[in-house]
Amino acid sequence: MQEESVQRVTQKIESIWARSDVGPEFQEALHLALPVFNSSSTGYENLTRWMILPNLCCQAAGGESQWADDITAAWLFFYVGAHIMDNVEDHDPPDDWWKSYGSGLAINIASVFYFSASIALQDLYKNERSKNVASDVISDFNQSFLVMCEGQHNDLLQERPTLDQYWEIAGAKSGTFFSLACRSGARLVMDDALRIEAFSKFGYHLGVLIQILDDLDDLDHENLFDLYGNRDRLYSTLPFVYTLEVSSREERENLLVAMNSKEIDEEMFSEIVRLMDKSGSGIYIFAEIERHRSKAMESLRRADPISPAKEMLTARLEGLGEI
């Protein structure tokens, strides 16, 4: 089912660009920037597993998977567009396709994805199944993006967020975005406010859980070396936010001294992780992973999903953060 959905959505994306006036060379550049067209790209497997959330939630609510293709295409465009903008705004290492050209090119491609998403959403009006809810869904996308932009604004303002600020930002950005995917898919099928809310909450906790895992990934050796030149970014990740919030003054100073060392090698990397671990960051983060997985599972049960999408959503959630 996943492969079929991904195939349909990529065809949908092709058709959006094909019916536009953009030339073949530019379309080729767009293909390079959209990982779903490149099965060897980093993150392809996870992206294709999660991009079909609207399809799965539509099906779980009692509809057909393909009814949500327009929404999935729009959500994917926004996902990749926001990822590009986030990378540029956070001064993260560039993706291969724009490394040689600079951030201006990346921002232009992200803009294309936003407008492509807008076209995909307008197509909801053309489909018998979705035309009646098109206006509400489009409004929901726009409102959600305002909330996400507010989250990003606060993220950029807070050089070293407090723990409370971290959770607010994670909820506003990742929670809101995944919540939108699940709610929109279900909305195509039903108008049961309680069940739609349950799908929405499922997506919210899923999104926050994914943010936690993303932050842990930044501590992976290779990524930490890459990110070390951009230390502000690391201070916004959960292990650092937690440690700086709860630790004694001496412990905080030790961590900051290690972080401010000119060079980072294996030894210094281990010392940074050891200092954070000494403060219980492993125990705390594991508890938060369990919290959001449990809340997502509880919300999914309340949504009363239908098989086989129910099992597919459950398996995806169970596979996240499992140790």
Added chain:
Amino acid sequence: MCAKIMEKNLEEDKVALAQVAYQISRDTDFASRLRIDPEGTLAERGFELSREELAFLSSGLRGDSDEQVSLDKLVVKMRGNWT
């Protein structure tokens, strides 16, 4: 402050959970007593956690302190889980 394990909104207080996690890592006596008498131990220190929060915390505390979930193990186990 009279602390107790209570039913409350899970979204309410992420900082309390963080403070208890810190105490567990820094105070072996607190960690040991928390396993035996969670309610009394939390009350003694003035912490308030919901039953769910305590269960989430306990899931990372398996057996003796050597088996606690550590950050480096978590990073390795979660590798590629999402990105």
